[in-house]
Amino acid sequence: PDYSKGAAYMNGTYVPIAEARIPVGDWGFTHSDVTYDVVHVTDGGFFRLEDHLDRFHRSLEGYRLDPGVTREEMRTILGKVVALSGLKDAFVAMLSTRGVPRVYGSRDPADCDNTFIAYAVPWVDVIKPEVQERGAHLLVAQVPRISQNSLDPTLKNYMWRDFTRGMFEAKDKGFDTAVLLDSEGYLTEGAGFNVFIVKDNKVITPDRGALRGITRLAVLDLCPELGLEPVVGPITFEDLMEADEVFTTTTAGGVMPCARVNERIYGNDRPGPISARLKETYWRKHKEGWHMTPVNYA
Ligand code: PMP
Numbered sequence: 001p002d003y004s005k006g007a008a009y010m011n012g013t014y015v016p017i018a019e020a021r022i023p024v025g026d027w028g029f030t031h032s033d034v035t036y037d038v039v040h041v042t043d044g045g046f047f048r049l050e051d052h053l054d055r056f057h058r059s060l061e062g063y064r065l066d067p068g069v070t071r072e073e074m075r076t077i078l079g080k081v082v083a084l085s086g087l088k089d090a091f092v093a094m095l096s097t098r099g100v101p102r103v104y105g106s107r108d109p110a111d112c113d114n115t116f117i118a119y120a121v122p123w124v125d126v127i128k129p130e131v132q133e134r135g136a137h138l139l140v141a142q143v144p145r146i147s148q149n150s151l152d153p154t155l156k157n158y159m160w161r162d163f164t165r166g167m168f169e170a171k172d173k174g175f176d177t178a179v180l181l182d183s184e185g186y187l188t189e190g191a192g193f194n195v196f197i198v199k200d201n202k203v204i205t206p207d208r209g210a211l212r213g214i215t216r217l218a219v220l221d222l223c224p225e226l227g228l229e230p231v232v233g234p235i236t237f238e239d240l241m242e243a244d245e246v247f248t249t250t251t252a253g254g255v256m257p258c259a260r261v262n263e264r265i266y267g268n269d270r271p272g273p274i275s276a277r278l279k280e281t282y283w284r285k286h287k288e289g290w291h292m293t294p295v296n297y298a
Contacts, residue, residue: 020117041092045289077118096117132256138190142166193249245273255282
C-alpha cells in the first residue's frame, strides 16, 4: 500500500488515507457527534503530545465517549500512522465518533459502539503566504458564539454552525476570517484558532468561551522570556479596537499576526513587532526540540 499521501488507523487496521471511510449511519456524520484533537509533527517530532492526549481524554469524558483504547495504545497508534506515512512534517488527528447505532434508527446515544480513528497527513500551512506576509484581516461577525451553557468550548467539537456563518459573512465583506463575541459581548475565538491582543507589554487572551489551545498555552509560556506579561482575562470589543496588536494561534500554522480587525488598522497595516517576534520564537523553539517527542520511524 502507498501511504505517502497519509496513513490512517480505523477498525483496528492501518490503511492509506484515501481508503479510510466511515459508514453513513455513524452519528459522527449524522449528528456531528464526534470529538477530535490534532497534534503536529515537525522535523520528525510530536509537539506537546501529552498536552494533546490530555485534552483529547477530557473531550472523550466530557462527551461520554469510550472507544475502548488506552492512552498507551493511542500513543502507539499515533506514532505508527506517522511512521507508515514516513512524513517528517504532518498533521496527526485522533478522533472518536459516537459510531453506528446497534439498532439502525435508534435515538439512544448509549446504543452505539464508539470508534477510534487516527491519521497522519502532510503538513500544509492553512494560511496563504500572502496573508502571512500582509497580516490577516479579521471580522468580528454578527453571529454570537453558541452559549457556553449549551456547548462547552473547552471540549473539542465540530458544531461549527456559528463559525461557518461568521466565515461566510467575513468572506462576503472581504475579510480573511471571523472571530465571534459571546452573547455578553466578550471576545471568544475563531473557527479553529484562539485570539490574542497585545496592549503595552501585556499579551492577553480570553478567559472564557474558547478552547484551551495548545498553541495558546505555548505562547503564554513564551511570554516571560521575551519580557512580556501573559494575561488570561476578559476582552471586550473596545479592548480589541484599542489594542496595539492582534494575533491568532492554532496548531495548523502557529502564530498568525493580524493587520486589521473590522475598520481598525493596527500599526502600519503589517504584522506587529511583538506578534512577529512571538511567531519567530515559536518556530525557533521547535528547531531546538522544545516539548518535542521523537517519532520512531523504524
Ligand atoms: N479554537 C478552536 C475552536 C479550535 O478548533 C482550535 C484548533 N484546534 C483552536 C482554538 C486552537 O487550538 P490549538 O492551538 O490546540 O490547535
